Amino acid sequence: MNPPIIKGFKPYGPETGKHKIELVNLLYEEYEALRLSDYDMLNHHQASIKMAVSRPTFTRIYASALQKIAKAFVEGRQISIEGGKVYFDSDWYYCNDCGCHFNNPEKEKSTKDCPLCGSNKITAFASENSMENNPDNLCGDLCICLNCGLEQKHQSGIPCSQEICPKCNISMKRKRNLNCINS
Amino acid sequence: MKVAITSTGNTLESNLDQRFGRCAYFVVYDTDTKAFEFIPNPNIDAEQGAGPASVNLVASRDVQKIISGEFGMKVKPILDSLKIQMVVLKDPEKQIKDIIEMLKH
Incomplete structure:
Protein backbone atom coordinates (compact mmCIF):
# COMPACT_ATOMS: atom_id res chain seq x y z
CA MET A 1 0.00 0.00 0.00
CA ASN A 2 0.98 3.60 -0.32
CA PRO A 3 0.57 5.78 2.73
CA PRO A 4 -2.39 8.20 2.61
CA ILE A 5 -1.55 11.69 1.34
CA ILE A 6 -2.97 13.39 4.43
CA LYS A 7 -2.77 12.78 8.15
CA GLY A 8 -6.43 13.32 8.94
CA PHE A 9 -9.51 15.54 8.78
CA LYS A 10 -10.80 18.40 10.91
CA PRO A 11 -14.45 19.36 11.21
CA TYR A 12 -15.48 23.00 10.84
CA GLY A 13 -18.43 25.11 11.97
CA PRO A 14 -19.36 27.10 15.10
CA GLU A 15 -19.72 24.07 17.34
CA THR A 16 -16.29 22.67 16.66
CA GLY A 17 -13.60 23.06 19.26
CA LYS A 18 -15.99 24.06 22.04
CA HIS A 19 -15.63 20.78 23.84
CA LYS A 20 -12.29 19.14 24.02
CA ILE A 21 -13.19 15.77 22.65
CA GLU A 22 -10.83 13.05 21.67
CA LEU A 23 -10.15 12.50 18.02
CA VAL A 24 -11.03 9.33 16.17
CA ASN A 25 -8.02 7.30 15.21
CA LEU A 26 -8.52 5.65 11.83
CA LEU A 27 -5.87 2.97 11.42
CA TYR A 28 -3.92 2.61 8.19
CA GLU A 29 -5.50 -0.75 7.47
CA GLU A 30 -8.96 0.76 7.88
CA TYR A 31 -8.07 3.57 5.53
CA GLU A 32 -6.75 1.01 3.06
CA ALA A 33 -9.87 -1.16 3.37
CA LEU A 34 -12.07 1.84 2.63
CA ARG A 35 -9.87 2.90 -0.27
CA LEU A 36 -9.86 -0.53 -1.92
CA SER A 37 -13.55 -1.11 -1.37
CA ASP A 38 -15.11 2.28 -2.10
CA TYR A 39 -12.50 4.17 -4.09
CA ASP A 40 -11.05 1.39 -6.24
CA MET A 41 -14.49 -0.31 -6.25
CA LEU A 42 -13.15 -3.77 -5.54
CA ASN A 43 -15.37 -6.34 -3.89
CA HIS A 44 -14.44 -7.57 -0.43
CA HIS A 45 -12.94 -10.78 -1.77
CA GLN A 46 -10.56 -9.04 -4.20
CA ALA A 47 -9.69 -6.41 -1.62
CA SER A 48 -8.94 -9.01 1.04
CA ILE A 49 -6.45 -10.67 -1.34
CA LYS A 50 -4.75 -7.31 -1.94
CA MET A 51 -4.41 -6.74 1.78
CA ALA A 52 -3.32 -10.35 2.41
CA VAL A 53 -6.01 -11.01 5.00
CA SER A 54 -8.98 -13.36 4.92
CA ARG A 55 -12.30 -12.13 3.53
CA PRO A 56 -14.08 -12.12 6.93
CA THR A 57 -11.17 -10.20 8.45
CA PHE A 58 -11.36 -7.67 5.65
CA THR A 59 -15.05 -7.18 6.32
CA ARG A 60 -14.30 -6.67 10.01
CA ILE A 61 -11.67 -4.03 9.22
CA TYR A 62 -14.01 -2.33 6.76
CA ALA A 63 -16.90 -2.31 9.23
CA SER A 64 -14.63 -0.80 11.85
CA ALA A 65 -13.55 1.92 9.39
CA LEU A 66 -17.18 2.84 8.63
CA GLN A 67 -18.05 2.85 12.32
CA LYS A 68 -15.20 5.22 13.15
CA ILE A 69 -15.99 7.58 10.29
CA ALA A 70 -19.68 7.64 11.25
CA LYS A 71 -18.68 8.39 14.84
CA ALA A 72 -16.48 11.26 13.72
CA PHE A 73 -19.28 12.69 11.54
CA VAL A 74 -22.03 12.45 14.12
CA GLU A 75 -20.01 13.62 17.10
CA GLY A 76 -18.00 16.20 15.17
CA ARG A 77 -14.66 14.66 16.01
CA GLN A 78 -11.37 14.99 14.21
CA ILE A 79 -10.11 11.98 12.31
CA SER A 80 -6.44 11.16 12.45
CA ILE A 81 -5.11 8.47 10.15
CA GLU A 82 -2.21 6.68 11.76
CA GLY A 83 -1.03 3.47 13.30
CA GLY A 84 -2.35 0.01 12.83
CA LYS A 85 -0.92 -3.34 12.00
CA VAL A 86 0.50 -2.47 8.62
CA TYR A 87 3.40 -3.85 6.76
CA PHE A 88 5.33 -1.14 5.00
CA SER A 127 5.61 4.12 12.39
CA GLU A 128 4.61 6.71 14.96
CA ASN A 129 2.91 3.91 16.83
CA SER A 130 5.67 1.42 16.42
CA MET A 131 4.10 -0.72 19.12
CA GLU A 132 1.03 -1.21 17.04
CA ASN A 133 2.99 -1.88 13.90
CA ASN A 134 4.90 -4.62 15.59
CA PRO A 135 3.18 -7.87 14.65
CA ASP A 136 4.51 -9.58 17.78
CA ASN A 137 2.72 -7.33 20.24
CA LEU A 138 -0.01 -8.55 22.55
CA CYS A 139 -2.77 -6.83 20.66
CA GLY A 140 -3.76 -9.68 18.39
CA ASP A 141 -6.36 -12.38 18.44
CA LEU A 142 -5.54 -15.86 19.59
CA CYS A 143 -6.53 -19.33 18.52
CA ILE A 144 -7.58 -21.49 21.44
CA CYS A 145 -8.12 -25.23 21.76
CA LEU A 146 -11.36 -25.81 23.62
CA ASN A 147 -10.21 -29.20 24.83
CA CYS A 148 -6.91 -28.46 26.54
CA GLY A 149 -7.00 -24.66 26.61
CA LEU A 150 -3.81 -24.22 24.59
CA GLU A 151 -3.56 -20.76 23.06
CA GLN A 152 -1.45 -19.64 20.14
CA LYS A 153 -1.17 -16.42 18.16
CA HIS A 154 -3.74 -16.16 15.38
CA GLN A 155 -2.22 -16.02 11.90
CA SER A 156 -4.14 -13.58 9.77
CA GLY A 157 -5.55 -15.23 6.67
CA ILE A 158 -5.83 -18.69 8.20
CA PRO A 159 -9.18 -19.47 9.84
CA CYS A 160 -8.78 -20.80 13.37
CA SER A 161 -10.87 -23.82 12.47
CA GLN A 162 -8.08 -24.90 10.12
CA GLU A 163 -5.50 -24.70 12.90
CA ILE A 164 -5.10 -28.05 14.61
CA CYS A 165 -4.18 -28.26 18.28
CA PRO A 166 -0.85 -30.13 18.45
CA LYS A 167 -1.87 -31.94 21.64
CA CYS A 168 -5.45 -33.02 21.00
CA ASN A 169 -5.56 -33.00 17.16
CA ILE A 170 -8.85 -31.12 17.05
CA SER A 171 -9.53 -27.84 15.32
CA MET A 172 -9.17 -24.62 17.29
CA LYS A 173 -11.49 -21.65 17.90
CA ARG A 174 -10.96 -17.91 17.73
CA LYS A 175 -10.38 -16.03 20.96
CA ARG A 176 -10.56 -12.24 20.96
CA ASN A 177 -7.76 -10.55 22.81
CA LEU A 178 -9.53 -8.49 25.44
CA ASN A 179 -6.53 -6.30 26.34
CA CYS A 180 -6.75 -5.03 22.84
CA ILE A 181 -10.41 -4.13 22.63
CA ASN A 182 -10.34 -2.09 25.82
CA SER A 183 -7.28 -0.08 24.90
CA MET B 1 24.09 5.71 -11.11
CA LYS B 2 21.25 4.68 -13.37
CA VAL B 3 17.68 5.77 -12.76
CA ALA B 4 14.56 4.40 -14.47
CA ILE B 5 11.60 6.71 -15.07
CA THR B 6 8.24 5.48 -16.37
CA SER B 7 7.10 7.49 -19.37
CA THR B 8 3.94 7.77 -21.46
CA GLY B 9 5.89 8.36 -24.68
CA ASN B 10 9.36 8.23 -26.22
CA THR B 11 10.26 11.91 -26.11
CA LEU B 12 11.59 14.12 -23.33
CA GLU B 13 8.30 16.05 -23.45
CA SER B 14 6.32 12.93 -22.48
CA ASN B 15 4.70 12.80 -19.09
CA LEU B 16 5.53 10.57 -16.17
CA ASP B 17 3.48 7.38 -16.46
CA GLN B 18 1.53 6.81 -13.26
CA ARG B 19 1.75 3.03 -13.60
CA PHE B 20 4.91 1.04 -13.23
CA GLY B 21 4.25 -2.41 -14.72
CA ARG B 22 2.13 -1.21 -17.64
CA CYS B 23 3.81 2.08 -18.49
CA ALA B 24 4.42 2.77 -22.19
CA TYR B 25 8.19 3.40 -22.02
CA PHE B 26 11.00 3.22 -19.50
CA VAL B 27 13.58 5.97 -19.60
CA VAL B 28 16.92 4.80 -18.26
CA TYR B 29 18.95 7.83 -17.32
CA ASP B 30 22.58 7.65 -16.30
CA THR B 31 23.39 10.42 -13.83
CA ASP B 32 27.14 10.13 -14.45
CA THR B 33 27.28 10.20 -18.24
CA LYS B 34 23.98 12.15 -18.64
CA ALA B 35 22.97 9.58 -21.27
CA PHE B 36 19.40 8.40 -21.54
CA GLU B 37 17.72 5.60 -23.38
CA PHE B 38 14.05 4.89 -24.10
CA ILE B 39 12.96 1.28 -23.78
CA PRO B 40 9.45 0.33 -24.96
CA ASN B 41 7.69 -1.76 -22.34
CA PRO B 42 6.81 -5.20 -23.80
CA ASN B 43 4.47 -5.90 -20.86
CA ILE B 44 1.98 -3.13 -21.54
CA ASP B 45 -0.77 -5.55 -22.60
CA ALA B 46 0.15 -8.40 -20.27
CA GLU B 47 -2.80 -10.01 -18.52
CA GLN B 48 -0.87 -10.44 -15.32
CA GLY B 49 2.67 -10.34 -14.05
CA ALA B 50 3.46 -7.10 -15.85
CA GLY B 51 5.08 -5.68 -12.73
CA PRO B 52 7.61 -8.47 -12.06
CA ALA B 53 8.43 -8.72 -15.79
CA SER B 54 9.09 -4.98 -15.85
CA VAL B 55 11.31 -5.29 -12.78
CA ASN B 56 13.38 -7.89 -14.65
CA LEU B 57 13.69 -5.53 -17.58
CA VAL B 58 14.93 -2.56 -15.57
CA ALA B 59 17.03 -4.68 -13.20
CA SER B 60 18.90 -6.08 -16.22
CA ARG B 61 19.98 -2.48 -16.92
CA ASP B 62 21.50 -2.14 -13.42
CA VAL B 63 19.07 0.54 -12.37
CA GLN B 64 19.33 1.64 -8.73
CA LYS B 65 16.33 3.92 -8.51
CA ILE B 66 12.88 3.89 -10.15
CA ILE B 67 10.58 6.89 -10.41
CA SER B 68 6.90 6.16 -11.08
CA GLY B 69 3.42 7.04 -9.89
CA GLU B 70 2.63 3.80 -8.15
CA PHE B 71 4.13 0.38 -7.51
CA GLY B 72 1.99 -2.72 -7.25
CA MET B 73 1.80 -5.27 -4.48
CA LYS B 74 3.93 -7.84 -6.30
CA VAL B 75 6.63 -5.37 -7.26
CA LYS B 76 7.49 -3.88 -3.87
CA PRO B 77 8.95 -7.02 -2.24
CA ILE B 78 11.02 -7.79 -5.35
CA LEU B 79 12.45 -4.29 -5.49
CA ASP B 80 13.14 -4.44 -1.76
CA SER B 81 15.15 -7.63 -2.16
CA LEU B 82 17.04 -6.17 -5.13
CA LYS B 83 17.70 -2.99 -3.09
CA ILE B 84 16.29 -0.78 -5.81
CA GLN B 85 14.88 2.45 -4.46
CA MET B 86 11.27 3.35 -5.28
CA VAL B 87 10.32 7.00 -5.72
CA VAL B 88 6.58 7.62 -5.89
CA LEU B 89 5.67 10.91 -7.56
CA LYS B 90 1.94 11.45 -7.92
CA ASP B 91 2.12 14.15 -10.57
CA PRO B 92 0.87 13.01 -14.01
CA GLU B 93 1.70 16.45 -15.47
CA LYS B 94 5.42 16.11 -14.80
CA GLN B 95 7.49 15.79 -17.96
CA ILE B 96 10.49 13.50 -18.29
CA LYS B 97 12.82 16.45 -18.91
CA ASP B 98 11.62 18.09 -15.65
CA ILE B 99 12.43 14.95 -13.73
CA ILE B 100 15.86 14.64 -15.31
CA GLU B 101 16.41 18.30 -14.41
CA MET B 102 15.43 17.54 -10.78
CA LEU B 103 17.85 14.62 -10.68
CA LYS B 104 20.72 16.99 -11.56
CA HIS B 105 20.41 18.76 -8.18
Whole structure:
Protein backbone atom coordinates (compact mmCIF):
# COMPACT_ATOMS: atom_id res chain seq x y z
CA MET A 1 0.00 0.00 0.00
CA ASN A 2 0.98 3.60 -0.32
CA PRO A 3 0.57 5.78 2.73
CA PRO A 4 -2.39 8.20 2.61
CA ILE A 5 -1.55 11.69 1.34
CA ILE A 6 -2.97 13.39 4.43
CA LYS A 7 -2.77 12.78 8.15
CA GLY A 8 -6.43 13.32 8.94
CA PHE A 9 -9.51 15.54 8.78
CA LYS A 10 -10.80 18.40 10.91
CA PRO A 11 -14.45 19.36 11.21
CA TYR A 12 -15.48 23.00 10.84
CA GLY A 13 -18.43 25.11 11.97
CA PRO A 14 -19.36 27.10 15.10
CA GLU A 15 -19.72 24.07 17.34
CA THR A 16 -16.29 22.67 16.66
CA GLY A 17 -13.60 23.06 19.26
CA LYS A 18 -15.99 24.06 22.04
CA HIS A 19 -15.63 20.78 23.84
CA LYS A 20 -12.29 19.14 24.02
CA ILE A 21 -13.19 15.77 22.65
CA GLU A 22 -10.83 13.05 21.67
CA LEU A 23 -10.15 12.50 18.02
CA VAL A 24 -11.03 9.33 16.17
CA ASN A 25 -8.02 7.30 15.21
CA LEU A 26 -8.52 5.65 11.83
CA LEU A 27 -5.87 2.97 11.42
CA TYR A 28 -3.92 2.61 8.19
CA GLU A 29 -5.50 -0.75 7.47
CA GLU A 30 -8.96 0.76 7.88
CA TYR A 31 -8.07 3.57 5.53
CA GLU A 32 -6.75 1.01 3.06
CA ALA A 33 -9.87 -1.16 3.37
CA LEU A 34 -12.07 1.84 2.63
CA ARG A 35 -9.87 2.90 -0.27
CA LEU A 36 -9.86 -0.53 -1.92
CA SER A 37 -13.55 -1.11 -1.37
CA ASP A 38 -15.11 2.28 -2.10
CA TYR A 39 -12.50 4.17 -4.09
CA ASP A 40 -11.05 1.39 -6.24
CA MET A 41 -14.49 -0.31 -6.25
CA LEU A 42 -13.15 -3.77 -5.54
CA ASN A 43 -15.37 -6.34 -3.89
CA HIS A 44 -14.44 -7.57 -0.43
CA HIS A 45 -12.94 -10.78 -1.77
CA GLN A 46 -10.56 -9.04 -4.20
CA ALA A 47 -9.69 -6.41 -1.62
CA SER A 48 -8.94 -9.01 1.04
CA ILE A 49 -6.45 -10.67 -1.34
CA LYS A 50 -4.75 -7.31 -1.94
CA MET A 51 -4.41 -6.74 1.78
CA ALA A 52 -3.32 -10.35 2.41
CA VAL A 53 -6.01 -11.01 5.00
CA SER A 54 -8.98 -13.36 4.92
CA ARG A 55 -12.30 -12.13 3.53
CA PRO A 56 -14.08 -12.12 6.93
CA THR A 57 -11.17 -10.20 8.45
CA PHE A 58 -11.36 -7.67 5.65
CA THR A 59 -15.05 -7.18 6.32
CA ARG A 60 -14.30 -6.67 10.01
CA ILE A 61 -11.67 -4.03 9.22
CA TYR A 62 -14.01 -2.33 6.76
CA ALA A 63 -16.90 -2.31 9.23
CA SER A 64 -14.63 -0.80 11.85
CA ALA A 65 -13.55 1.92 9.39
CA LEU A 66 -17.18 2.84 8.63
CA GLN A 67 -18.05 2.85 12.32
CA LYS A 68 -15.20 5.22 13.15
CA ILE A 69 -15.99 7.58 10.29
CA ALA A 70 -19.68 7.64 11.25
CA LYS A 71 -18.68 8.39 14.84
CA ALA A 72 -16.48 11.26 13.72
CA PHE A 73 -19.28 12.69 11.54
CA VAL A 74 -22.03 12.45 14.12
CA GLU A 75 -20.01 13.62 17.10
CA GLY A 76 -18.00 16.20 15.17
CA ARG A 77 -14.66 14.66 16.01
CA GLN A 78 -11.37 14.99 14.21
CA ILE A 79 -10.11 11.98 12.31
CA SER A 80 -6.44 11.16 12.45
CA ILE A 81 -5.11 8.47 10.15
CA GLU A 82 -2.21 6.68 11.76
CA GLY A 83 -1.03 3.47 13.30
CA GLY A 84 -2.35 0.01 12.83
CA LYS A 85 -0.92 -3.34 12.00
CA VAL A 86 0.50 -2.47 8.62
CA TYR A 87 3.40 -3.85 6.76
CA PHE A 88 5.33 -1.14 5.00
CA ASP A 89 7.86 -2.94 2.85
CA SER A 90 10.63 -0.64 4.02
CA ASP A 91 10.96 2.75 5.63
CA TRP A 92 9.12 5.35 3.63
CA TYR A 93 9.85 9.06 3.48
CA TYR A 94 8.12 12.12 2.11
CA CYS A 95 9.87 15.09 0.49
CA ASN A 96 8.33 18.44 1.43
CA ASP A 97 9.86 20.18 -1.58
CA CYS A 98 8.88 18.07 -4.60
CA GLY A 99 6.10 16.08 -2.91
CA CYS A 100 7.38 12.63 -3.74
CA HIS A 101 7.40 9.56 -1.52
CA PHE A 102 10.41 7.30 -1.50
CA ASN A 103 11.76 4.36 0.42
CA ASN A 104 15.16 3.54 1.73
CA PRO A 105 16.29 0.12 0.51
CA GLU A 106 19.65 0.34 2.31
CA LYS A 107 18.54 -0.15 5.88
CA GLU A 108 22.06 0.27 7.27
CA LYS A 109 22.45 3.79 5.90
CA SER A 110 20.06 6.51 6.95
CA THR A 111 18.54 8.81 4.37
CA LYS A 112 19.00 12.55 4.58
CA ASP A 113 18.23 13.90 1.12
CA CYS A 114 15.40 13.46 -1.35
CA PRO A 115 16.57 11.15 -4.16
CA LEU A 116 14.70 13.24 -6.71
CA CYS A 117 15.33 16.93 -6.01
CA GLY A 118 18.09 16.61 -3.40
CA SER A 119 16.21 18.64 -0.81
CA ASN A 120 16.88 17.79 2.81
CA LYS A 121 13.36 18.70 3.91
CA ILE A 122 12.20 15.14 4.23
CA THR A 123 9.83 13.59 6.73
CA ALA A 124 9.98 9.98 7.77
CA PHE A 125 6.74 8.10 7.31
CA ALA A 126 7.93 5.72 9.96
CA SER A 127 5.61 4.12 12.39
CA GLU A 128 4.61 6.71 14.96
CA ASN A 129 2.91 3.91 16.83
CA SER A 130 5.67 1.42 16.42
CA MET A 131 4.10 -0.72 19.12
CA GLU A 132 1.03 -1.21 17.04
CA ASN A 133 2.99 -1.88 13.90
CA ASN A 134 4.90 -4.62 15.59
CA PRO A 135 3.18 -7.87 14.65
CA ASP A 136 4.51 -9.58 17.78
CA ASN A 137 2.72 -7.33 20.24
CA LEU A 138 -0.01 -8.55 22.55
CA CYS A 139 -2.77 -6.83 20.66
CA GLY A 140 -3.76 -9.68 18.39
CA ASP A 141 -6.36 -12.38 18.44
CA LEU A 142 -5.54 -15.86 19.59
CA CYS A 143 -6.53 -19.33 18.52
CA ILE A 144 -7.58 -21.49 21.44
CA CYS A 145 -8.12 -25.23 21.76
CA LEU A 146 -11.36 -25.81 23.62
CA ASN A 147 -10.21 -29.20 24.83
CA CYS A 148 -6.91 -28.46 26.54
CA GLY A 149 -7.00 -24.66 26.61
CA LEU A 150 -3.81 -24.22 24.59
CA GLU A 151 -3.56 -20.76 23.06
CA GLN A 152 -1.45 -19.64 20.14
CA LYS A 153 -1.17 -16.42 18.16
CA HIS A 154 -3.74 -16.16 15.38
CA GLN A 155 -2.22 -16.02 11.90
CA SER A 156 -4.14 -13.58 9.77
CA GLY A 157 -5.55 -15.23 6.67
CA ILE A 158 -5.83 -18.69 8.20
CA PRO A 159 -9.18 -19.47 9.84
CA CYS A 160 -8.78 -20.80 13.37
CA SER A 161 -10.87 -23.82 12.47
CA GLN A 162 -8.08 -24.90 10.12
CA GLU A 163 -5.50 -24.70 12.90
CA ILE A 164 -5.10 -28.05 14.61
CA CYS A 165 -4.18 -28.26 18.28
CA PRO A 166 -0.85 -30.13 18.45
CA LYS A 167 -1.87 -31.94 21.64
CA CYS A 168 -5.45 -33.02 21.00
CA ASN A 169 -5.56 -33.00 17.16
CA ILE A 170 -8.85 -31.12 17.05
CA SER A 171 -9.53 -27.84 15.32
CA MET A 172 -9.17 -24.62 17.29
CA LYS A 173 -11.49 -21.65 17.90
CA ARG A 174 -10.96 -17.91 17.73
CA LYS A 175 -10.38 -16.03 20.96
CA ARG A 176 -10.56 -12.24 20.96
CA ASN A 177 -7.76 -10.55 22.81
CA LEU A 178 -9.53 -8.49 25.44
CA ASN A 179 -6.53 -6.30 26.34
CA CYS A 180 -6.75 -5.03 22.84
CA ILE A 181 -10.41 -4.13 22.63
CA ASN A 182 -10.34 -2.09 25.82
CA SER A 183 -7.28 -0.08 24.90
CA MET B 1 24.09 5.71 -11.11
CA LYS B 2 21.25 4.68 -13.37
CA VAL B 3 17.68 5.77 -12.76
CA ALA B 4 14.56 4.40 -14.47
CA ILE B 5 11.60 6.71 -15.07
CA THR B 6 8.24 5.48 -16.37
CA SER B 7 7.10 7.49 -19.37
CA THR B 8 3.94 7.77 -21.46
CA GLY B 9 5.89 8.36 -24.68
CA ASN B 10 9.36 8.23 -26.22
CA THR B 11 10.26 11.91 -26.11
CA LEU B 12 11.59 14.12 -23.33
CA GLU B 13 8.30 16.05 -23.45
CA SER B 14 6.32 12.93 -22.48
CA ASN B 15 4.70 12.80 -19.09
CA LEU B 16 5.53 10.57 -16.17
CA ASP B 17 3.48 7.38 -16.46
CA GLN B 18 1.53 6.81 -13.26
CA ARG B 19 1.75 3.03 -13.60
CA PHE B 20 4.91 1.04 -13.23
CA GLY B 21 4.25 -2.41 -14.72
CA ARG B 22 2.13 -1.21 -17.64
CA CYS B 23 3.81 2.08 -18.49
CA ALA B 24 4.42 2.77 -22.19
CA TYR B 25 8.19 3.40 -22.02
CA PHE B 26 11.00 3.22 -19.50
CA VAL B 27 13.58 5.97 -19.60
CA VAL B 28 16.92 4.80 -18.26
CA TYR B 29 18.95 7.83 -17.32
CA ASP B 30 22.58 7.65 -16.30
CA THR B 31 23.39 10.42 -13.83
CA ASP B 32 27.14 10.13 -14.45
CA THR B 33 27.28 10.20 -18.24
CA LYS B 34 23.98 12.15 -18.64
CA ALA B 35 22.97 9.58 -21.27
CA PHE B 36 19.40 8.40 -21.54
CA GLU B 37 17.72 5.60 -23.38
CA PHE B 38 14.05 4.89 -24.10
CA ILE B 39 12.96 1.28 -23.78
CA PRO B 40 9.45 0.33 -24.96
CA ASN B 41 7.69 -1.76 -22.34
CA PRO B 42 6.81 -5.20 -23.80
CA ASN B 43 4.47 -5.90 -20.86
CA ILE B 44 1.98 -3.13 -21.54
CA ASP B 45 -0.77 -5.55 -22.60
CA ALA B 46 0.15 -8.40 -20.27
CA GLU B 47 -2.80 -10.01 -18.52
CA GLN B 48 -0.87 -10.44 -15.32
CA GLY B 49 2.67 -10.34 -14.05
CA ALA B 50 3.46 -7.10 -15.85
CA GLY B 51 5.08 -5.68 -12.73
CA PRO B 52 7.61 -8.47 -12.06
CA ALA B 53 8.43 -8.72 -15.79
CA SER B 54 9.09 -4.98 -15.85
CA VAL B 55 11.31 -5.29 -12.78
CA ASN B 56 13.38 -7.89 -14.65
CA LEU B 57 13.69 -5.53 -17.58
CA VAL B 58 14.93 -2.56 -15.57
CA ALA B 59 17.03 -4.68 -13.20
CA SER B 60 18.90 -6.08 -16.22
CA ARG B 61 19.98 -2.48 -16.92
CA ASP B 62 21.50 -2.14 -13.42
CA VAL B 63 19.07 0.54 -12.37
CA GLN B 64 19.33 1.64 -8.73
CA LYS B 65 16.33 3.92 -8.51
CA ILE B 66 12.88 3.89 -10.15
CA ILE B 67 10.58 6.89 -10.41
CA SER B 68 6.90 6.16 -11.08
CA GLY B 69 3.42 7.04 -9.89
CA GLU B 70 2.63 3.80 -8.15
CA PHE B 71 4.13 0.38 -7.51
CA GLY B 72 1.99 -2.72 -7.25
CA MET B 73 1.80 -5.27 -4.48
CA LYS B 74 3.93 -7.84 -6.30
CA VAL B 75 6.63 -5.37 -7.26
CA LYS B 76 7.49 -3.88 -3.87
CA PRO B 77 8.95 -7.02 -2.24
CA ILE B 78 11.02 -7.79 -5.35
CA LEU B 79 12.45 -4.29 -5.49
CA ASP B 80 13.14 -4.44 -1.76
CA SER B 81 15.15 -7.63 -2.16
CA LEU B 82 17.04 -6.17 -5.13
CA LYS B 83 17.70 -2.99 -3.09
CA ILE B 84 16.29 -0.78 -5.81
CA GLN B 85 14.88 2.45 -4.46
CA MET B 86 11.27 3.35 -5.28
CA VAL B 87 10.32 7.00 -5.72
CA VAL B 88 6.58 7.62 -5.89
CA LEU B 89 5.67 10.91 -7.56
CA LYS B 90 1.94 11.45 -7.92
CA ASP B 91 2.12 14.15 -10.57
CA PRO B 92 0.87 13.01 -14.01
CA GLU B 93 1.70 16.45 -15.47
CA LYS B 94 5.42 16.11 -14.80
CA GLN B 95 7.49 15.79 -17.96
CA ILE B 96 10.49 13.50 -18.29
CA LYS B 97 12.82 16.45 -18.91
CA ASP B 98 11.62 18.09 -15.65
CA ILE B 99 12.43 14.95 -13.73
CA ILE B 100 15.86 14.64 -15.31
CA GLU B 101 16.41 18.30 -14.41
CA MET B 102 15.43 17.54 -10.78
CA LEU B 103 17.85 14.62 -10.68
CA LYS B 104 20.72 16.99 -11.56
CA HIS B 105 20.41 18.76 -8.18
